[in-house]
Amino acid sequence: MLIVVAPEPAPDLVLTDRMMAMCRMQGIRVALLATKADLGGALAEQLRGEYASADCPVLSVSSESGEGLEAVRALMRGETCCLTGQSGVGKSTLLNRLLGTDLETGEISRKISRGRNTTRKAELLCTDDLRVMDTAGFSLLEFDGVMDPVQLKAVYxxxxxxxxxxxxQPCYHDTEPGCAVRAAVKAGQIHPKRWGRYRALLxxxxxxWRNRYD
Ligand SMILES: Nc1nc2c(ncn2[C@@H]2O[C@H](COP(=O)(O)OP(=O)(O)OP(=O)(O)O)[C@@H](O)[C@H]2O)c(=O)[nH]1
Ligand SMILES: [Mg+2]
Ligand SMILES: [Zn+2]
Structure with missing residues (x-):
């Protein structure tokens, strides 16, 4: 799963972490694509910092300038991939660049700084060396169904x-005394924002889980 994040629309990394967790629960490997790099490299740098120990590659790419396209292609080759991410981050534009397709793309709404849900269906596209699915963007995402809270930390x-x-034991790495994860956050080994989002999802x-019998 290639999770696409852009400087605009404004990134919501809770969505990113939720998607990452959902993928990993299903055994799907993930990578982060920081796209629209032509607008500046700050986002890729931020993601490299926050996900340094998250076991996922972070690639910087621009469909506009062509930067990073070959690295993305190399990552995708020989795999069946899927692009996901907020509406308007540039998933369809990127696939048009990579595959020479003519998928519909859409402007971002200036007023609300959000994509317009241009892609409305999931479509598997194949060329000689790539198999990749374009999907509909979103601005909301929920875990489906009830999950035992101990399952969440297992995908970090x-x-x-x-x-x-x-x-x-077990420790939820939340507010428990003597938590080694919290100590690692304090020591700068785990990014505080990544941990903060974990706690929000937890x-x-x-x-x-508490309301599972209601
Ligand atoms: N500057 C810049 N703009 C880009 C880039 N990639 C895409 N865009 C613009 O971002 C807007 C949205 O692009 P789409 O490809 O439609 O985005 P999407 O992620 O497929 O959106 P949904 O189908 O709604 O989920 C368009 O106006 C694109 O021209 C890029 O690398 N740089
Ligand atoms: Mg699209
Ligand atoms: Zn702990």
Whole structure:
């Protein structure tokens, strides 16, 4: 799964982390594509910082200037891939550049700085060396169904090596005393924003779990 993020529309990394978690629960490998790099390189740099220990490649690419296209192609070759991400980040534009297709693309609404949901269906496109699906963008995404809260931390690779040092087992790496993950955040080994988003998602999963019999 190639999760596409752009400087515009404004990135919502909670959506990114939710998608990443959902993919990993299904055994799907993920990469982050920081696109529209022609608008500036700050986003790719930010993502490289926040996802440094998240076990996913971060690629910087621009469909406008052509920067990074070959690296994306190399990553995709020999795999069946899917592009996902907020509406308007440039998924269809990127595929047009990579495959020479003529998928419909759409302007971003100036007023609300959001995509217009131009792509409305998922379509698998194949060339000699690429198999890739374009999908409809979104601005909202929910976990489907009830999940035991301990399942969430299992899809954060940055926690794996630390876990057995936590004082409590199982530890949710939230507010527990003696949590090795929180210590790693304090020590700068895990990015505080990535951990903060994990805690937000954990809160949500717990809430659904608590109300599972309602
Ligand atoms: N500057 C710049 N603009 C881009 C780039 N890629 C796409 N865009 C613009 O971003 C807008 C949205 O592009 P789309 O390809 O339609 O975005 P999408 O992700 O497919 O959107 P949905 O189909 O709605 O999910 C268009 O106006 C594109 O021209 C890029 O690399 N640089
Ligand atoms: Mg599209
Ligand atoms: Zn912990």
């Amino acid at each position: 690779p940055e926690f794996a090596a630390l876990e057995e040092q936590c004082r409590f 809160g949500e999963v717990r809430e659904t």
